Amino acid sequence: MSMPAIVLVVAVLAALTARRSLGGGLLGRLRALLPAWRFFDAIEPTPRLCVRVIRPGDSPGRWIDVMPKPKGGFFLASDRNLVLAMYALVERLVSSDEDAPDAPGIAVTYAQITELARERARLELGDSGLFQWCITDHQGARLERARSEFLPI
Amino acid sequence: MIAFDATSASELIARLAAIPTAIAALELLQVRASWADGGAWGWSILRRELDGAPRWLMVLCDRTLGAAGFTAVLAVQVASAVVLPWVDSPWPAATAWACALLCAFRFRGSYNGGSDSMLLVVLGGLALARGDRAGVLETVGLAYIAAQLVLSYFVAGAAKLSQPSWRSGAAVHQLLSLPQYPVPNCARRWLGTDAAVRLCAWGVIGFECLFPLALVSDYAAIVLTAIAIGFHVVNVVVLGLNRFLWTWLAAYPALAYVRLVLIDS
Numbered sequence: 001m002s003m004p005a006i007v008l009v010v011a012v013l014a015a016l017t018a019r020r021s022l023g024g025g026l027l028g029r030l031r032a033l034l035p036a037w038r039f040f041d042a043i044e045p046t047p048r049l050c051v052r053v054i055r056p057g058d059s060p061g062r063w064i065d066v067m068p069k070p071k072g073g074f075f076l077a078s079d080r081n082l083v084l085a086m087y088a089l090v091e092r093l094v095s096s097d098e099d100a101p102d103a104p105g106i107a108v109t110y111a112q113i114t115e116l117a118r119e120r121a122r123l124e125l126g127d128s129g130l131f132q133w134c135i136t137d138h139q140g141a142r143l144e145r146a147r148s149e150f151l152p153i
Numbered sequence: 154m155i156a157f158d159a160t161s162a163s164e165l166i167a168r169l170a171a172i173p174t175a176i177a178a179l180e181l182l183q184v185r186a187s188w189a190d191g192g193a194w195g196w197s198i199l200r201r202e203l204d205g206a207p208r209w210l211m212v213l214c215d216r217t218l219g220a221a222g223f224t225a226v227l228a229v230q231v232a233s234a235v236v237l238p239w240v241d242s243p244w245p246a247a248t249a250w251a252c253a254l255l256c257a258f259r260f261r262g263s264y265n266g267g268s269d270s271m272l273l274v275v276l277g278g279l280a281l282a283r284g285d286r287a288g289v290l291e292t293v294g295l296a297y298i299a300a301q302l303v304l305s306y307f308v309a310g311a312a313k314l315s316q317p318s319w320r321s322g323a324a325v326h327q328l329l330s331l332p333q334y335p336v337p338n339c340a341r342r343w344l345g346t347d348a349a350v351r352l353c354a355w356g357v358i359g360f361e362c363l364f365p366l367a368l369v370s371d372y373a374a375i376v377l378t379a380i381a382i383g384f385h386v387v388n389v390v391v392l393g394l395n396r397f398l399w400t401w402l403a404a405y406p407a408l409a410y411v412r413l414v415l416i417d418s
Contacts, residue, residue, distance in 0.1 A: 008365050010300070011307040026206065032257035035270035037305045041312035042321075043327040070335045070393060076176060077395045078183035080335065081265055087333040089193070105261070108202045112371070115193040 028105070047145055049090045051117040054130040054150065065133065066120045079126045086116060094135055094145040114148060125153050159291050161313060162410035163282045164217035166298070167246065167313040168238040169403035170275050173396055174249045175234035180396075181256065181264070189220040194260060196220065200238050202261065218259045226252050243284035250276035267305070268396035274301045275403045296415065306381070307400070310361025319358060322351035334392045360384065367408060374412050378405060 014037070032065040050063040070083040093109045113133065121131035181188070185413040188194035196219045203211060216222050230252035237245045253272050256264060263269040274297070281294030325344060329336050344350050360380050366373040385398040 011304050011365060012311075014304055014308050016265050026203070028262050029202075029258045030254075031262040032254070032269045032273055035267060035274070035301070035305070037267065037270075037308040038312040039267060039309045040324070040328060041309070041316055043318065043324050043331070045327075046330070046333060053396075067332065070333060074389055074395060075181070076180055077171075077393060078180035080393045081180055081396070082184045082187055084266075084333055085260070085264055086193075105202050108198060108261070111198045111201070112193045113196070115198065120191070 045137055046087055047090050047094050047137055049113065049116065049133060049135055051115060051120050051131055051133045053121050053124045053153075054132075055125065056129055059131070061124070064120065064124070066117055066133070068098075082149060083086065089116070090135055094137075110148075118151070119150070121153055127153060129153050157297060157409060157413050159282065159414070160286070162406040162414075163279060163291070163294055164238075164241075165406035166275065166279050166295075166403055167283075169399070169406070170246070170272075170279060171237040173268070173272055173399040173403060174237065174253070174276065175231055176396060177253065177256070177265070177269075177397060178230035178234070182224070182227050182231075184271075185220075185224070187214065188223065188259075196223070196259070197262065217237045217255060223255075223259060224252065226255050230256075242282045244353060246276050246280035246283060250280055265396050268394070269401045271301070271305065271397075271400045271404065275299055275400065275407075292415070295407045295410050298404050299368075299411040302401070302404040302408055303368060306361040306364035310325065310358050310364070313354075313358050314362060319354050322347060322354040325350040325354050328392075336391055340391045357384075368412060368416060371412065371417075374408070378408070381405075 036045070049066040051066050052061050052063050054060050067086060068079070068083055070080040071077075089109060089112055093113060113135075117131060117133035121129075125131065129152055130150040132148055132150045135144040135145045137145055186192055188196075190197060194268075196215070199218070200211070200214065203214065206214075217226055230249055232250035233245045233252065237249065250273060253269065253276060257269045257273070278294040278298035281297070282291045283294075285291050285294075313319040313324070316324065318327065328334070328342060329341055344353055359375070363373075364377055364381070367377045368374075382402070385394075385401055388394045389398050
C-alpha cells in the first residue's frame, strides 16, 4: 500500500472515530500528545462568567461580566490567549466531557474559576466584602449553569 | 529542480519551529501573575488534581511546576528556541519538546488547544529526525509530522462536514458571534449575508477535506499550501489564533519532503 493511501485510510478512520474524553488526572493532562484535530466541529454558545459583590452592610450588587475583551498581536498575544484559556476553563466546568461529576478535576476547576472571579471582585471591592460568581448560557432565555456561595474576598 | 532532502527539511523546520516555541514560552512569561501563587492557574490549586499520585512524582511536579520552577522551565524553552536553528543536534528540539509537554501537563492537558499539540508533533518529529541523520528515524520523524499535518486538516474538515450547521453556513455566524474571538467589524460586514457564510463554510470544508491531495500531486501541494497559509493568516486576523499560524507553518517542510522525496521517488 502506498504512503498517500495509508495516510488517507488513517485520516478517514480518525475522522470517523468519535471524540473521547480522557478525563482528568494524569492521562488527561497528557492529552496534548493525542490530538483530536476536530477544530470548531460543533459550535456552542459560550457560557459567561459573572460576578457580583456585597460590600459590608450592603445588599448584593449587579452581575458583572468577568471576562476581559480579547486583544493581541500577530506575534505575541499573551492577553488574548489568556482570555481563551479563561473561556476554556469556564466551558470545562459546565461541559460533562472533561471530568466525572465526582472527579477531583471538578473541584480544581471550581477553585480556578473562584480565583478568576475573586480577581475581578477585588477590583470592585478592594480587600473586604463578599463575592459570588455564576455561569450563564445565552440560549434565548438566560440559563444559569452554575453558581457559587457568597465567598469572602 | 531545487535539491531538497531530509537535512534541508529538518533545517527549515528547526528555523520555523523556533518561532512558535519562543512565542509559547514568552506569552506565558508575560502573564505570569495568572499562574503564579494566587492566580487561577496557581500550582497550589492545580496540584490537587494529582492527589494520590506517587510521592516521587508529586515532588518532581512541585519542583518543576511551581511558580519558580515553571519560570525556569519557560526560560529553558526560550533558550531552546534560540539555539534550535543554529545547533545541529536533537537536543534543542528534545528539550523544547519536554518543556512544551510539561507546560501542557501543568495546564491540565493544554493551554492553547491544538497549537500545543502541533508544537509537540513538530518538536518531537524534529528531535527524532535530527537524532538519526540519514537513518530510518529521520524519515519516520518527518513522515510523522507530515501525516499529522494532513490529519489535522482532513479530520477537522470531515468533522465539519458531518455537522448540519456547517453545511448550512450557520456555524460561521455562530463562530463570529462568540465573545472570546476579537472578530473585526469588517469581517462581520463581509460575512453578513447567508450566501457569504455558506460560501465561507463550504470553502473551509472543501479545503480541509481535500488537503490529503497534497500528498499525491505537486500542483495540488503548491495550491493547498498557499491556501493553507492564507487560511491561517485569516485566522490570526479574524479569530486571533496567532500561535496556529507559526506552528502549522513549521510543519510544512515535512510535507514537502514527504511529497518530493518519499513519494516522488
